[in-house]
Amino acid sequence: MTLQLVEYEINKVPLYAHFFKTLIIGFMITFLSSCTEVQKSEPTIYLIPEGYIGSLYIVFNAPNGEPPKYEGDSRVYDIPPSGVLVTQMDANEGWSESSEIKYFSVSQSGKRAPISTVSEDTPDNTRAIYSGGLGEAGPIFGCTVINKKFTIGTKSQRTDLHKLLTIFEAIKVKNIDKKLFEGMC
Structure with missing residues (x-):
């Protein structure tokens, strides 16, 4: 014991x-x-053609795409009338505060009007933007592309399947130039 x-x-x-x-x-x-701290993304300004309704796409890392644009320290994504912006910029990953992300409707004369994002309080008849996340799609002209999708319009317009195009449909329907995608893969 x-x-x-x-x-x-x-x-x-x-x-x-x-x-x-x-x-x-x-x-x-x-x-x-x-050591694994999440980086902060740059402030961002989205310029959307006045009256545009439906799906919007930004395709990143395209060597032949639109060159980077900035206003102060904010990235500027100037969406063309086609609704598909192909840009040389990277995807701007990381966290951001909602006050650092701004959406504007831009008239033919260049006048900007703020656009609100969709929330629980957004009236059904108000034109607002629903922001999606980053994704990959492909093959698009032989490449897998990183893209961000948005939808803009009133509630019924944001859910109208005739106005909501996949990135493949948007590129085909809007006749996006294949040359913009060269050198991506």
Whole structure:
């Protein structure tokens, strides 16, 4: 019996050893999590043709696409009348505050009017933008492309399947120039 008691006392770990072990593991987790911090995206301005209704696409990383545009520190995506912008810019991944993302309807004369984003409080008859996420699509002219999709219009227009085109349909219907996609893959 005394031999078992002696073995028990030898194998028993003091309480302070558990504390230090927990403390070291906590420091390691904190250090490693600081290495995987999510980057912040650049502020963004989206310029959308006045009266445009339906699907909008931005295709990123196209060497022959539109060159980068900035206003101050904000990226500017000037969506053409086709609703498909092919740009040289990267996808601007990361987190952002909603106040740093602005949508404008742009008239023929260049006058800008703010466009609100869809929320629970958006009236059904209000023209608003529903912002989608980043995605990949392909093959488009032989390449897989990174793109961002939006939908703009009133509630019934944003859900009208005749106005909502896939990126493949938009490129075909809007007759987007194949040359913009050269060199992407």
